[in-house]
Amino acid sequence: MTISNGGSVDLRSDTLTRPTAAMRRAMAEALVGDDVYREDPTVNALEERVAELFGHEAALFVPSGTMGNQIGLRLVCEPGQEVLGDADAHVLTYEMGAAAALFGLSSRTVVSEGGRLSADQLIAQVRPHGDWHLTATAAIAVENTHNRGGGLVQPLAELERLFEWSRTAGVNVHLDGARVFNASVASGVPLSTYGRLADTASVCLSKGLGAPVGSVLVAGAERIAAARLWRKRLGGGMRQVGVLAAAAAYALGHHLDRLAEDHEHARLLAERLGVDPATVETNMVVVDDVPAPAVAEAARAQGVLVGQVSARRVRLVTHLDVDRAGVEHAAKVLTQVIGDLAGR
Numbered sequence: 001m002t003i004s005n006g007g008s009v010d011l012r013s014d015t016l017t018r019p020t021a022a023m024r025r026a027m028a029e030a031l032v033g034d035d036v037y038r039e040d041p042t043v044n045a046l047e048e049r050v051a052e053l054f055g056h057e058a059a060l061f062v063p064s065g066t067m068g069n070q071i072g073l074r075l076v077c078e079p080g081q082e083v084l085g086d087a088d089a090h091v092l093t094y095e096m097g098a099a100a101a102l103f104g105l106s107s108r109t110v111v112s113e114g115g116r117l118s119a120d121q122l123i124a125q126v127r128p129h130g131d132w133h134l135t136a137t138a139a140i141a142v143e144n145t146h147n148r149g150g151g152l153v154q155p156l157a158e159l160e161r162l163f164e165w166s167r168t169a170g171v172n173v174h175l176d177g178a179r180v181f182n183a184s185v186a187s188g189v190p191l192s193t194y195g196r197l198a199d200t201a202s203v204c205l206s207k208g209l210g211a212p213v214g215s216v217l218v219a220g221a222e223r224i225a226a227a228r229l230w231r232k233r234l235g236g237g238m239r240q241v242g243v244l245a246a247a248a249a250y251a252l253g254h255h256l257d258r259l260a261e262d263h264e265h266a267r268l269l270a271e272r273l274g275v276d277p278a279t280v281e282t283n284m285v286v287v288d289d290v291p292a293p294a295v296a297e298a299a300r301a302q303g304v305l306v307g308q309v310s311a312r313r314v315r316l317v318t319h320l321d322v323d324r325a326g327v328e329h330a331a332k333v334l335t336q337v338i339g340d341l342a343g344r
Ligand SMILES: *Cc1c(COP(=O)(O)O)cnc(C)c1O
Pocket: 063, 064, 065, 066, 067, 069, 090, 091, 143, 145, 146, 147, 176, 178, 179, 204, 206, 207, 215
């Protein structure tokens, strides 16, 4: 059994992976230069590769998914205009109000069914440009897979319908693709298809792919040129950052297909815990109606770490640092812990 952080099976998040020995070697050997001067060959190569994967002209390496998302939104939304998204969207829930605090972007939300995208529901809320009464909707944010939706993969037909409609309405679509790699592996939909259905997209190398740091924003060349200025303005201009881009490139090259294993592990966990397998599409298992703090504490005492989403909801995320034996161990501990707490 692979022992994860601190000797535990850590299912709190897929951000908790640590770079493997081979990844560290790739980092140590990376060719580097000053990336603010655009002279880091490893960063340049990574940006080109990710742009190509998603079928866009250009890309920008950024320190975090939050920075990728917020710059992405700023590129397609002017101060005083609004971003429309679902009420549980990461960009509007977990990014510290950045769109408003940094850029003066207004936001408008719809309450979705467990994060599932409904094009009609969003379209119905879009406010037109050029009306002096209304805050214009400039951008729609979609999230795939959906984090608070328990890792659900957005239906391709809805993404297509929304994007086609957006062309006629002059509205841009931003994809929060922190886990779009999981979506692609689970659905078989190519990354380029997901890329084609967004004007700007932020994708994370530091989630399931296992890089220690880094996200990439993809868009058209002109937008990425503007994004480069925003990144600098936000203090995200990094220097010999090829050491990190090398980790990201290694992750893309070696850890993409194996996401299927994480998905398999999540299904296995669900099965053992009696969670409806239909709710497990990728690498997350949501366990509802349990006393979350008590479950987390009792499981921790036995070396299993889980995420607490709310007082009655626990989240388990499978990843690179949790192998089959770790999953079996976690299933055993959690079954016992949840059973004991229910029996009290
Ligand atoms: C993790 C995550 C992000 C970005 O998070 P950072 O910690 O800023 O890298 C964005 N969107 C979703 C859905 C995420 O899960």
